[in-house]
Amino acid sequence: MYTFSSKLKSVAIGLMILGAIGVAYGFMTSHKDFSEVETMLASESHHGDGHGEAASHHETSQGDAHAAEDTHAVTGGHDGHAEVDEHTKHVNHVMHAMHKRPWAALYVAAFFFFMIALGVLAFYAVQYAAQAGWSPLLLRVMEGITAYMLPGALIVLGIAIASGVIGHYGLFVWMDPDVVAHDKLIQGKAGWLNITWFGVRGLIFIAGWYLYRHFSRKFSIAQDNADDNKNFKKNFRISAAFLVFFLYTESMMSWDWIMSVDPHWFSTLFGWYVLAGMMVCGITVIAMITIYLKSKDLLPKVNDSHIHDLAKFMFGFSIFWTYLWFSQFMLIWYSNIPEEVTYFVTRFQDYQLPFLGMVAMNFVFPLLVLMNSDYKRIPWFVIMAGIVILCGHYIDIFNMIMPATVGDQWYIGIPEISSILLFAGLFIFIVFTALTKAPLEPKRNPFIKESEHFHY
Amino acid sequence: MEASKVIHAIYTDDDVLMAAVKKVKSAHHHIEEIYTPFPVHGLDKAMGLAPTRIAIASFMYGCVGLTVAIVMMNFIMIQDWPQNIGGKPSFSYIENMPAFVPIMFELTVFFAAHLMVITFYLRSRMWPFKKAENPDPRTTDDHFLMEIAVHGNETELSDLLKETGAVEINLIDKAH
Numbered sequence: 001m002y003t004f005s006s007k008l009k010s011v012a013i014g015l016m017i018l019g020a021i022g023v024a025y026g027f028m029t030s031h032k033d034f035s036e037v038e039t040m041l042a043s044e045s046h047h048g049d050g051h052g053e054a055a056s057h058h059e060t061s062q063g064d065a066h067a068a069e070d071t072h073a074v075t076g077g078h079d080g081h082a083e084v085d086e087h088t089k090h091v092n093h094v095m096h097a098m099h100k101r102p103w104a105a106l107y108v109a110a111f112f113f114f115m116i117a118l119g120v121l122a123f124y125a126v127q128y129a130a131q132a133g134w135s136p137l138l139l140r141v142m143e144g145i146t147a148y149m150l151p152g153a154l155i156v157l158g159i160a161i162a163s164g165v166i167g168h169y170g171l172f173v174w175m176d177p178d179v180v181a182h183d184k185l186i187q188g189k190a191g192w193l194n195i196t197w198f199g200v201r202g203l204i205f206i207a208g209w210y211l212y213r214h215f216s217r218k219f220s221i222a223q224d225n226a227d228d229n230k231n232f233k234k235n236f237r238i239s240a241a242f243l244v245f246f247l248y249t250e251s252m253m254s255w256d257w258i259m260s261v262d263p264h265w266f267s268t269l270f271g272w273y274v275l276a277g278m279m280v281c282g283i284t285v286i287a288m289i290t291i292y293l294k295s296k297d298l299l300p301k302v303n304d305s306h307i308h309d310l311a312k313f314m315f316g317f318s319i320f321w322t323y324l325w326f327s328q329f330m331l332i333w334y335s336n337i338p339e340e341v342t343y344f345v346t347r348f349q350d351y352q353l354p355f356l357g358m359v360a361m362n363f364v365f366p367l368l369v370l371m372n373s374d375y376k377r378i379p380w381f382v383i384m385a386g387i388v389i390l391c392g393h394y395i396d397i398f399n400m401i402m403p404a405t406v407g408d409q410w411y412i413g414i415p416e417i418s419s420i421l422l423f424a425g426l427f428i429f430i431v432f433t434a435l436t437k438a439p440l441e442p443k444r445n446p447f448i449k450e451s452e453h454f455h456y
Numbered sequence: 457m458e459a460s461k462v463i464h465a466i467y468t469d470d471d472v473l474m475a476a477v478k479k480v481k482s483a484h485h486h487i488e489e490i491y492t493p494f495p496v497h498g499l500d501k502a503m504g505l506a507p508t509r510i511a512i513a514s515f516m517y518g519c520v521g522l523t524v525a526i527v528m529m530n531f532i533m534i535q536d537w538p539q540n541i542g543g544k545p546s547f548s549y550i551e552n553m554p555a556f557v558p559i560m561f562e563l564t565v566f567f568a569a570h571l572m573v574i575t576f577y578l579r580s581r582m583w584p585f586k587k588a589e590n591p592d593p594r595t596t597d598d599h600f601l602m603e604i605a606v607h608g609n610e611t612e613l614s615d616l617l618k619e620t621g622a623v624e625i626n627l628i629d630k631a632h
Contacts, residue, residue: 330554336543371515 015425022418026102037095097409103170104405109419113427114152119282120145128239133450147434157202174263205249212242224443261404276321283313284386291379304377305456311376318366350408361392461606465622473600476620477502488603491595514572521567525560
């Protein structure tokens with residue numbers, strides 16, 4: 001049995017407290033009113049750089065926009081009223097983006113940690129359905145990680161709905177009746193995109209995933225003390241059924257929870273794209289926690305071939321993610337249909353560094369680092385690659401949510417980092433608590449002997 | 457100097473063969489060659505063969521393929537005749553890069569795969585009209601053959617090989 005070391009527990013609680021303070025600070029400081037934003041914008045356009053929050057290139061772009069407006073005011077000054085309107089609209093736009101930032105920051109981090117747990121759940125089901133012989137030694141680690149799935153999913157759904165109900169439609173504009181009233185396109189989608197149905201759908205997805213996780217865990221533990229393989233067979237069957245359910249609900253979840261932040265935009269392979277990111281992160285976290293537990297001598301039978309296999313999956317799914325990322329990007333770039341391409345235009349203009357940087361972190365880095373077979377067996381090498389992959393996929397989620405919510409007002413500052421810390425603490429706390437609940441090695445799994453002698 | 461006399465020890469089971477290889481190695485005899493009808497897992501390790509470097513060669517061939525693709529399309533599409541084809545930006549390579557990626561990918565794979573296979577053929581000396589080097593046709597079906605050089609120690613060696621479970625031991629004079 002694993003005991004949650006008090007040191008790690010205090011790290012987790014410390015992260016949560018630190019994160020909660022930062023998130024609270026983010027919410028308190030974001031509520032700037034109209035005149036504050038106006039003076040801020042004015043001073044930015046006059047002084048240029050050096051203003052705390054926003055990164056320099058945003059300031060210049062804002063400054064440019066402002067300057068353009070000023071010249072517009074001078075040259076085309078035949079209608080004084082229009083200029084004032086333009087100005088008010090601009091300030092209002094910036095103000096709303098600033099109000100949305102702490103919500104978006106919280107949502108990105110919540111989704112990131114939730115998707116790790118859901119990715120692991122899918123990978124776990126694949127291990128059963130494929131009757132994998134190498135992985136049974138790692139099943140308990142995976143079960144520990146999937147313990148975060150239920151609270152994580154409820155938090156994501158909770159934030160999504162709260163951002164509409166109490167947060168002045170901070171994340172999803174289609175939740176705002178005012179916006180919908182003036183938007184024919186969203187009106188046409190209102191049959192799918194309405195808060196009630198959104199919430200009900202979310203709960204159905206979560207219930208289905210949770211039921212699988214609950215019973216699979218139950219059968220897995222029952223198998224330890226059984227004298228036949230009945231529980232294993234049940235697990236095989238429900239895993240196969242879950243994978244069917246999962247592929248449908250995961251797609252719909254990605255439309256609901258991520259794609260609908262841009263309700264005018266759609267992409268058919270979006271669900272697969274989110275799935276690929278989910279799997280990479282999940283497998284990376286399995287590898288990291290396995291290496292951590294092995295370094296504490298808690299998984300003595302796990303050998304470097306298991307690590308090698310996990311690293312191969314990290315490598316393979318990183319490339320799969322890139323394949324889908326590029327397929328989505330290239331098809332839209334190539335045909336350049338205005339209604340689709342705006343999605344990438346905003347990302348290229350306002351998010352150039354994260355948008356392209358993430359491709360380097362999620363593709364080029366794992367490609368070159370994890371290609372060598374010997375390196376995949378070295379624990380610290382896998383950990384280092386894993387950290388880069390996880391950071392890269394956080395930025396991936398960031399790139400999906402932020403352009404639609406805060407637009408060019410983005411920055412990775414206190415609200416974003418605090419949200420990561422908050423959910424990282426919660427994740428560590430829940431996962432490692434779940435790991436203490438059952439022996440780390442399944443005892444009577446039919447493939448456990450094969451797994452113990454697994455050698456590549 | 458290559459030994460003019462060799463012993464061919466024949467086995468009928470790959471596990472027996474593996475044990476025999478370990479025994480012969482520990483008695484410090486040089487194994488010239490082993491003929492098997494199928495790959496025997498771990499045989500190369502037991503014989504102490506150096507690991508293959510063909511994956512490294514393949515990686516480098518892949519890099520060559522990528523370079524060929526980039527240079528070729530940069531010359532054709534950007535340098536030589538930068539036409540406007542359907543509004544695609546042909547001002548610089550990077551601007552039109554996404555359209556070239558499928559070709560870059562395929563040529564990388566093409567070079568990596570084909571040149572690696574050719575390397576394999578060259579290094580293992582295989583070609584269509586090559587004379588087969590098989591010392592005993594049974595080794596392509598269900599027998600395993602170990603070839604050991606003899607330096608005047610025939611009796612000692614054949615005793616050792618008998619102990620290891622060889623079903624047949626033949627002394628072959630190679631100097632024709």
